Amino acid sequence: MTPVELSRTVLGAVRRAVDAGELRVAVPERVVVAPPGAGGVGDYATSIALQLARPAGQPPLRVAELLRSHLVDADGIAGVEITGPGFLNIRLDQNVGTALVRRILDEGAARYGHSDTLVGQVYVLRVPYEIRAEVVADVLARMVASQGARVEIQQQELQKDDTHETLDVRPVPAPQDPTPLGPDAARWALLHPAPSDRPRITADHLVQREVNPLFRVRYAHARTRAVVCNAADLGIAVVPGPEAPFLPLLTDYPRILTTAAPLPRLPRADAIAAPARLARHLVAVADAVLDLLPGTLPRGDEKPMAAHRARLALAEAAGTVLAGGLSLLGIDAPDHL
Structure with missing residues (x-):
């Protein structure tokens, strides 16, 4: 069960509670699930009960108990515990992990995570003449292509292409030429920081120790x-x-x-x-x-x-x-x- 699938499962529990008249709330469009934080247990946790408590006019723990009753028997879920003020902590069926590992081994690095959901779509990435923008655009193109779309990279100085979906790619520029780091370290130096952060072009990226x-x-x-x-x-x-x-x-x-x-x-x-x-x-x-x-x-x-x-x-x-x-x-x- 992927996080997306688990999110849908939790959302289904909310809908069932609403349909049963146990909760009087508008069903949200999505539910966020993430690895549990400090004090949490299991594989994933969600704060949906805390989010729904006020509009439902009920204490968070009561909402969590209601949702738990609709989750414990769902396929792929081995257990649900409530921690803190009303966090739902979800433990997945061990067979889910087995099936996931088998799927990854069957599909391999070239196919796992890839899909054809965007087959037939074309996207245009527009970049300035700047090395970080070009590298970020190249990886964006690879990621979008992994979902089946075709991607074109154009320089922003060219006339804008209005026939396809277009995204301007302009991260904070690199402060200096990263190529002396070598191709792999240079790419990592440009890609690892958030695009709004200035990348560090330093020899730290070449250190063969765990600090790197x-x-x-x-x-x-x-x-x-x-x-x-x-x-x-x-x-x-x-x-x-x-x-x-x-x-x-x-x-x-x-x-x-x-x-x-x-x-x-x-x-x-x-x-x-x-x-x-x-x-x-x-x-x-x-x-x-x-x-x-x-x-x-x-x-x-x-x-x-x-x-x-x-x-x-x-x-x-x-x-x-x-x-x-x-x-x-x-x-x-x-x-x-």
Whole structure:
């Protein structure tokens, strides 16, 4: 179950509560779900009960209890707990994680997160003669193309194309030429900051240590490849299973790709920020998988078990997402560092 699907499930619970006369509110158009914050539990949390409490004329905890009763039996949900003043904390069925890992492994880096929802549409990105704008536009084009659309990049000095949807791409310019950093570090330096922030063109992006986010992403990918190769040498198969922890970040990846499209329906700043959002998402995936890897292979005389095979599958799936994301950013994902 992806965050979008879970959001729809929660929205359905709101509708059922309204239809049953338990809540007298206007059903919102969407419900935001996100990983739980401090004090939260489970895989995702939502504050929808707090948002509906005032218009419903009921305490937030009462609204949360009503919504919980409509959520606990929904497909893909293993449990719902209420924390704090009325946050709904949702634990997903472990089989959801198994199906997700299997899907990622089946589709691979070139297909997972991609869709054909925009097939037949054409978008025009207009950029000034400035390196950061050109790099951001290139990644936007890759992300939009991953959803099936065709993208053209034009210089803003040319006459505006009124026949297709157009977006002007003008992030804060780079303070200096980034090319001395090399192609990968230069791209990361331009893409990782928000488009409204001035990028740092410094040698920090070349440091081969964990303080460098680009290094962490590429290192995490290389480690997943190494672990899977080592497992193959030991005769341990990669088998998705519920014994591996669920990693919600992997379900967020397709949603991140869609934030760049359809361009005309998004505020300009939101669309242009899509490459930076993807870069930061890859850092979060890398940090999560690096925490998981130490317990992936058997240690000492420990015999391979189902848990090891399932963790291997999760590691390979995470590496697949990292490779796919780096490819969209135009950055190499080496198997060895």
